[in-house]
Amino acid sequence: MASQAIESHRTGAEIIAGDDAICRKKSVQLLEELGLPKGLLPLEDIQEFGYNRETGFMWLVQRKKKVEHTFKKIKQTVSYATEVTAFAEKGKLRKITGVKTKELMLWLSVVEVYVHDASPGKVTFKTGTGLSDTFDATAFALGE
Helix, strand or coil: CCCHHHHCCCCCCEEEECCHHHHHHHHHHHHHHHCCCCCCCCCCCEEEEEEECCCCEEEEEECCCCEEEEECCCCEEEEEEEEEEEEEECCEEEEEEEEEEEECCEEEEEEEEECCCCCCCEEEEEECCCCEEEEEHHHHCCCC
């Protein structure tokens, strides 16, 4: 079931539910529209995708448990909860929930992902602790 955060943004949102392939396609289209790498959210079995253009709030809800994905080119493991939310704007996802990255033995919450205008081939991830790391955008291409 969708959380309170999602419920408050449903009015006026584009919502796709039920079909994993269509939900995944819509999420990839949104990332592309924002100028972010298309493989940034490699979620599986998505039951709902929503995007409220007025507020910028977007969400993805998976049917099953969380998914862990390793981006091979950068050897970085990322965990995606059953519900991932963010506020989307050109070149950036901010106030992200449901995404964690593994650093050494710790899981750190990712709170922001952005691409600088000055270096569009680089993607920066910022954690809740204030740490950030920048990677080559090709590491997040679809299918990586």
